[in-house]
Amino acid sequence: xxxxxxxxxxxxxxxNGDDMLDAKLLSLxxxxxxxxxxxxxxxxxxxxxxxAISIWRDKLHECGLAKARKLxxxxxxxVSGLCFGGLITSPDAGEAAKAMDEVRRAIDDxxxxxxxxxxxxAGGVDPRDKDxxxxxxxxxxxxxxxxxxxxAAKVTLGLEPLxxxxxxxxxxxxxxxxxxxxxxxxxAEDVVGxxxxxxxxxxxxxxxxxxRRAGKRICAFHISDWLPDTQDLRLDRGMMGDGVIDxxxxxxxxxxxxxxxxxxxxxFSARNWWKQDADEVIRIVKERYQTAV
Amino acid sequence: xxxxxxxxxxxxxxxNGDDMLDAKLLSLxxxxxxxxxxxxxxxxxxxxxxxAISIWRDKLHECGLAKARKLxxxxxxxVSGLCFGGLITSPDAGEAAKAMDEVRRAIDDxxxxxxxxxxxxAGGVDPRDKDxxxxxxxxxxxxxxxxxxxxAAKVTLGLEPLxxxxxxxxxxxxxxxxxxxxxxxxxAEDVVGxxxxxxxxxxxxxxxxxxRRAGKRICAFHISDWLPDTQDLRLDRGMMGDGVIDxxxxxxxxxxxxxxxxxxxxxFSARNWWKQDADEVIRIVKERYQTAV
Numbered sequence: 001x002x003x004x005x006x007x008x009x010x011x012x013x014x015x016n017g018d019d020m021l022d023a024k025l026l027s028l029x030x031x032x033x034x035x036x037x038x039x040x041x042x043x044x045x046x047x048x049x050x051x052a053i054s055i056w057r058d059k060l061h062e063c064g065l066a067k068a069r070k071l072x073x074x075x076x077x078x079v080s081g082l083c084f085g086g087l088i089t090s091p092d093a094g095e096a097a098k099a100m101d102e103v104r105r106a107i108d109d110x111x112x113x114x115x116x117x118x119x120x121x122a123g124g125v126d127p128r129d130k131d132x133x134x135x136x137x138x139x140x141x142x143x144x145x146x147x148x149x150x151x152a153a154k155v156t157l158g159l160e161p162l163x164x165x166x167x168x169x170x171x172x173x174x175x176x177x178x179x180x181x182x183x184x185x186x187x188a189e190d191v192v193g194x195x196x197x198x199x200x201x202x203x204x205x206x207x208x209x210x211x212r213r214a215g216k217r218i219c220a221f222h223i224s225d226w227l228p229d230t231q232d233l234r235l236d237r238g239m240m241g242d243g244v245i246d247x248x249x250x251x252x253x254x255x256x257x258x259x260x261x262x263x264x265x266x267x268f269s270a271r272n273w274w275k276q277d278a279d280e281v282i283r284i285v286k287e288r289y290q291t292a293v
Numbered sequence: 294x295x296x297x298x299x300x301x302x303x304x305x306x307x308x309n310g311d312d313m314l315d316a317k318l319l320s321l322x323x324x325x326x327x328x329x330x331x332x333x334x335x336x337x338x339x340x341x342x343x344x345a346i347s348i349w350r351d352k353l354h355e356c357g358l359a360k361a362r363k364l365x366x367x368x369x370x371x372v373s374g375l376c377f378g379g380l381i382t383s384p385d386a387g388e389a390a391k392a393m394d395e396v397r398r399a400i401d402d403x404x405x406x407x408x409x410x411x412x413x414x415a416g417g418v419d420p421r422d423k424d425x426x427x428x429x430x431x432x433x434x435x436x437x438x439x440x441x442x443x444x445a446a447k448v449t450l451g452l453e454p455l456x457x458x459x460x461x462x463x464x465x466x467x468x469x470x471x472x473x474x475x476x477x478x479x480x481a482e483d484v485v486g487x488x489x490x491x492x493x494x495x496x497x498x499x500x501x502x503x504x505r506r507a508g509k510r511i512c513a514f515h516i517s518d519w520l521p522d523t524q525d526l527r528l529d530r531g532m533m534g535d536g537v538i539d540x541x542x543x544x545x546x547x548x549x550x551x552x553x554x555x556x557x558x559x560x561f562s563a564r565n566w567w568k569q570d571a572d573e574v575i576r577i578v579k580e581r582y583q584t585a586v
Contacts, residue, residue, distance in 0.1 A: 125537040126537075127536070127537050130537050130542075132495070136498070163458065164458065165458035165526070168519055168521050168537045174496050174497075178498050202425070203457040203460040203465075204457075205429070205468060228420060230461075231526075233523065233524075233526065243420070243461075244417075244418040244419070244423050244461045245423065246423040246424060246425070249424070
């Protein structure tokens with residue numbers, strides 16, 4: 001891992017051997033502006049020239065698919081991802097079948113907005129079956145079942161390792177290593193990738209090895225920071241530069257592995273950023289994109 | 294990993310191929326009764342016949358070493374561990390030297406109460422140096438420096454992997470794999486072991502492999518459960534059986550690896566158990582020790 005210390009800023013300019021980051025590769029995950037409608041987020045992004053967005057399904061449905069497509073087209077926005085599909089770990093066959101249908105609808109939505117990937121969140125551990133190994137195996141089998149549908153829709157499933165602190169509720173895919181194992185097992189590289197989120201993986205001792213192993217599988221790169229005084233398991237992420245994650249270091253790892261796509265800013269922040277004015281949030285995102293990514 | 298489903302309870306009796314668990318191996322970490330003084334905890338344990346305790350240094354100092362030793366002796370309590378020493382990751386040399394001295398005092402305390410081990414919590418990631426690999430290397434070097442002191446005091450340092458959600462604040466040792474790597478590097482098996490805590494490690498895909506690798510290094514086994522609706526990063530642990538961790542499965546893993554020591558109940562629970570009557574908490578701990586461990 002390159003030392004973070006070569007990432008000094010001098011007079012606000014990047015001084016780490018990198019050029020300025022390509023502004024065309026900045027994407028804003030709309031959850032960063034959670035209180036806003038899709039319409040309002042797209043308008044704000046237009047005012048600030050942010051070229052790509054990641055969309056949440058509930059916001060997409062509130063707006064309506066046809067209208068959303070028009071909006072995205074009129075602003076010329078790329079869609080780096082759609083959030084999300086998954087939650088398919090239930091030990092109950094009926095519940096699982098319903099969840100699988102919902103993933104197929106999410107795949108349809110991702111195709112409709114031409115999303116770079118459908119972010120795939122596996123699901124957690126059910127108190128009715130505490131066997132985490134069996135849970136992981138069950139979820140992997142179900143992803144395999146979804147592959148033909150995703151392939152037909154030309155939608156990439158972006159398996160997203162989530163932080164172990166939400167293993168019980170959101171995803172048993174807790175490391176890039178597990179996601180790589182799943183990709184090996186699925187043998188569907190054309191349609192299954194890996195979404196790397198700095199907030200979820202920064203602590204992992206195998207991070208560099210597993211990012212290298214992921215290589216071209218990496219289909220999304222999500223960025224936010226870990227606040228030392230964080231207070232919530234999901235909704236207290238920090239703006240890049242405000243926490244302890246060496247984000248430039250992880251960015252260089254994914255780029256060394258071959259990833260050249262968007263850097264998507266995804267900040268769940270109930271206590272801070274969700275209370276701020278959208279224009280101010282985007283202004284700071286753009287600034288930190290150059291100074292802390 | 295053995296399936297959790299063979300762990301059915303029939304009419305309240307253990308029915309998983311295990312005999313009843315040996316009551317002599319139950320230990321209570323006093324943090325489970327956090328509001329109580331050491332005196333009160335020892336008295337309550339005496340009333341309920343719990344044979345071993347793990348002590349916190351602040352409570353020990355409040356009581357006073359001499360008085361504590363008398364109390365423990367008069368109740369015939371074994372001391373499964375002392376919590377804790379560590380927090381030695383600072384990038385500042387002066388701060389680190391102070392922290393190292395404090396660990397030496399903790400080693401002295403552990404020797405004074407004849408603790409089975411001093412629980413060792415490495416320390417987190419400092420915003421002044423976000424390089425986590427360098428932080429881990431620094432901490433390992435400092436543990437190596439402490440080994441002669443621990444050896445002279447005949448105190449085992451129990452490296453405790455903590456959950457990645459407290460990597461920034463408490464410990465960069467986030468997996469048993471890291472603890473095993475440190476033990477390999479230290480080559481001090483007589484005085485450095487590993488404390489396995491179900492709450493910290495249950496999500497780890499390499500759990501079984503790394504517990505097997507740890508083998509005789511395992512010097513403590515801490516138990517509590519992960520609540521699906523958990524609300525806090527440190528102080529919201531659940532009673533065994535109330536969450537999603539397959540605790541019997543992990544107990545069998547550590548025992549298969551050669552561990553035959555105490556099973557120490559360590560429940561940080563600001564929202565529930567810390568508000569309950571001490572006798573009621575101990576009564577339930579004893580019950581769950583037989584039905585959910």
